[in-house]
Amino acid sequence: MAEVKAPEPPASSAPEPGKRKGSLLEQLWNGQIWTSIFRHGMPDTPRNRTLAIMSNVFLHLHPPKIRRSGIRMKYTWCMGGLTFFLFLVETLTGVLLMFYYRPTAEFAYADIVSLREDIPLGIMREIHRWGAHAMVITVWLHMMRVFLTGSYKPPREFNWNVGVILLVLTLLLSFTGYLLPWDQLAMWAVTVGTNMARATPVVGHEGPGASLLKLGDISLVHAGSDVRYALLGGRFVAPAALLRFYVLHCVAFPLAAATLMAVHFWRVRKDGGVSGPM
Amino acid sequence: MELPKFYTDLVNAVVSRAAVFVILSSVGLVLAMKYYRVLTKPKVAGPIGLGAAFLLFISFFDPQFKTVATLPDNVPIIMMVASVTFFVWVAFRQMALNDERLEKGLPPKEAEAGEVQKTFVWPDLVYIEFICLILFTVFLTVWSIALKAPLEQPANPAKTPNPSKAPWYFLGLQEMLVYFDPWIAGVLLPTMIITGLMMLPYIDKNPKGNGYYTFKERKFAISIFMYGFVVAWVLLIFMGTFLRGPNWNFFGPYEPWDIHKLEPLTNVNLSEIIYLQVLGVGMPRNWFIREIWGILLVLGYFVAMPGLLARFVPMFREFYKQLGMIRYSVFIVHLLVMGGMLIKMLLRWTINLKYLVGIPEYFFNI
Ligand code: HEM
Numbered sequence: 001m002a003e004v005k006a007p008e009p010p011a012s013s014a015p016e017p018g019k020r021k022g023s024l025l026e027q028l029w030n031g032q033i034w035t036s037i038f039r040h041g042m043p044d045t046p047r048n049r050t051l052a053i054m055s056n057v058f059l060h061l062h063p064p065k066i067r068r069s070g071i072r073m074k075y076t077w078c079m080g081g082l083t084f085f086l087f088l089v090e091t092l093t094g095v096l097l098m099f100y101y102r103p104t105a106e107f108a109y110a111d112i113v114s115l116r117e118d119i120p121l122g123i124m125r126e127i128h129r130w131g132a133h134a135m136v137i138t139v140w141l142h143m144m145r146v147f148l149t150g151s152y153k154p155p156r157e158f159n160w161n162v163g164v165i166l167l168v169l170t171l172l173l174s175f176t177g178y179l180l181p182w183d184q185l186a187m188w189a190v191t192v193g194t195n196m197a198r199a200t201p202v203v204g205h206e207g208p209g210a211s212l213l214k215l216g217d218i219s220l221v222h223a224g225s226d227v228r229y230a231l232l233g234g235r236f237v238a239p240a241a242l243l244r245f246y247v248l249h250c251v252a253f254p255l256a257a258a259t260l261m262a263v264h265f266w267r268v269r270k271d272g273g274v275s276g277p278m
Numbered sequence: 279m280e281l282p283k284f285y286t287d288l289v290n291a292v293v294s295r296a297a298v299f300v301i302l303s304s305v306g307l308v309l310a311m312k313y314y315r316v317l318t319k320p321k322v323a324g325p326i327g328l329g330a331a332f333l334l335f336i337s338f339f340d341p342q343f344k345t346v347a348t349l350p351d352n353v354p355i356i357m358m359v360a361s362v363t364f365f366v367w368v369a370f371r372q373m374a375l376n377d378e379r380l381e382k383g384l385p386p387k388e389a390e391a392g393e394v395q396k397t398f399v400w401p402d403l404v405y406i407e408f409i410c411l412i413l414f415t416v417f418l419t420v421w422s423i424a425l426k427a428p429l430e431q432p433a434n435p436a437k438t439p440n441p442s443k444a445p446w447y448f449l450g451l452q453e454m455l456v457y458f459d460p461w462i463a464g465v466l467l468p469t470m471i472i473t474g475l476m477m478l479p480y481i482d483k484n485p486k487g488n489g490y491y492t493f494k495e496r497k498f499a500i501s502i503f504m505y506g507f508v509v510a511w512v513l514l515i516f517m518g519t520f521l522r523g524p525n526w527n528f529f530g531p532y533e534p535w536d537i538h539k540l541e542p543l544t545n546v547n548l549s550e551i552i553y554l555q556v557l558g559v560g561m562p563r564n565w566f567i568r569e570i571w572g573i574l575l576v577l578g579y580f581v582a583m584p585g586l587l588a589r590f591v592p593m594f595r596e597f598y599k600q601l602g603m604i605r606y607s608v609f610i611v612h613l614l615v616m617g618g619m620l621i622k623m624l625l626r627w628t629i630n631l632k633y634l635v636g637i638p639e640y641f642f643n644i
Pocket of ligand 1: 078
């Protein structure tokens with residue numbers, strides 16, 4: 001199936017000489033502009049349907065043909081697809097939000113207020129927030145579906161693992177974003193969440209083993225040098241933490257997630273497409 | 279309109295403690311998995327679903343429940359519980375049907391001739407994706423217009439809210455803080471959830487049930503997963519949201535959150551039970567002698583138990599043979615930690631046990 005050659009020119013739907021030109025749609029489809037973009041005729045023949053998928057950089061995430069059980073809604077619930085869709089929604093709305101939001105203690109809260117009050121299309125923040133919650137839910141449901149259909153079994157073990165990292169990244173994205181409104185809800189939820197890091201064995205200052213790391217009388221792991229400090233850039237959830245979370249949320253984690261998603265989708269195909277009984 | 283008092287009192291009385299909630303939902307899950315074939319029939323599942331929806335609906339007439347449930351950030355939790363329930367049904371319904379077919383010697387539905395046949399992605403899949411995308415966009419837009427994103431007072435380090443809750447997806451872990459120190463609840467458990475998920479494909483050697491829905495052929499794996507996901511994760515989130523109030527006290531679903539509610543805190547360590555209550559000799563000075571019993575117990579659980587299981591329990595003997603020493607150990611430790619969570623919770627509820635091993639000298643408490 002990988003051997004289809006690039007079509008030059010689109011064969012099947014070019015009007016034969018002497019025949020009538022066909023409907024407006026067909027004319028458009030065969031015009032120069034259209035054919036310069038889509039290098040295939042109307043996707044109504046097996047050949048063109050294959051090309052519709054193969055010659056499009058986005059659609060070619062899919063194989064041209066796929067077993068019927070794999071496209072059933074009741075099999076995949078479309079959950080992986082929805083998760084990906086939500087990631088795209090979050091990227092788009094996130095970029096819009098970045099135009100208005102400044103990650104400093106001085107401006108953050110006020111910028112969030114003005115997002116609601118002053119800015120046209122005032123539901124970007126809502127879409128971004130509810131989309132994030134929805135993505136957490138869909139990613140769990142997707143994992144459950146993959147588990148319950150046994151799709152992590154050979155040959156898909158590795159892709160399951162890519163998925164697990166994506167799951168963690170999804171939660172981290174959501175968690176880092178939670179701080180950005182810089183209100184009571186944000187600050188304290190993140191305080192509760194990051195307090196745990198204090199107790200990390202050995203590298204958290206209240207974790208087991210931390211007191212063993214000493215140079216003479218000087219303890220190496222204390223509130224000003226442990227993992228929580230590294231995470232927050234300080235001893236408390238303070239402006240330094242806001243900046244760190246912002247950078248992680250807007251740059252580091254999305255890039256990591258996007259990269260892994262590319263791997264994930266690629267592997268779905270390489271592992272034989274959506275799973276089915278052998 | 280208000281809910282009848284006998285109903286709210288009854289529910290509050292039944293769901294009066296975390297113990298009851300967790301045990302009831304565990305029993306519920308076990309029963310549901312035992313009778314999955316009957317329960318998933320549309321004729322049975324339909325009324326159950328409607329009944330649950332009705333209960334949810336009338337709950338909104340209770341001022342307390344309504345206050346919590348309509349907090350903007352809690353709306354997704356109701357959606358989550360509803361959608362997890364729905365999709366568990368979707369999956370188990372297909373399992374029930376497939377299992378019946380397998381018993382008759384037929385292949386699973388996904389292996390039928392029509393299903394194995396390949397079909398064109400354009401248009402068959404592309405339009406399904408497209409419709410999902412449109413519907414979900416509409417859903418998200420309506421949700422966003424209807425419900426404003428929350429924004430509270432500006433961040434104020436001097437004013438701690440009560441209760442202080444983590445973001446909702448971490449509430450299960452926050453619940454574990456009741457029973458374990460932060461290094462277990464906040465670091466060890468999440469790490470082991472991740473490593474547990476990652477090693478899963480290398481531990482589950484059952485070749486059956488790959489690429490189709492079946493329960494019969496992989497009962498053990500599915501039961502463990504359902505327990506971990508549905509009870510220990512989803513239901514604990516539900517509990518953390520709706521039943522945990524000020525000071526992290528437990529409240530019935532219709533019980534007003536009283537800041538002054540007092541729960542007696544009389545938790546004791548195992549060492550105290552042994553030296554003070556049983557032996558009556560007073561606490562030893564040396565921490566090692568003090569904690570030796572707990573240490574032995576925990577070591578016994580994690581070191582001796584795997585061996586005993588592998589030797590005497592046929593299912594685990596089989597696992598050991600299939601997996602070999604290393605993988606078996608990794609697997610069993612994860613399984614025992616999961617079981618240990620439940621054991622520690624039970625010990626807390628029954629004998630108010632605080633720590634099995636308590637060495638505050640080194641921040642090491644189990
Ligand atoms: C950001 C998160 C994720 C995205 C966007 C994503 C997307 C997808 C998509 C689009 C598919 C194709 C089939 C389907 O829709 O079900 C898929 C398949 C798969 N996903 Fe994910 N996924 C994500 C997270 C996960 C997680 C958390 C896991 C597991 C822990 C996972 C494991 C898998 C596996 C094993 C497959 C192959 C399933 C099969 O062949 O039936 N993915 N994923």
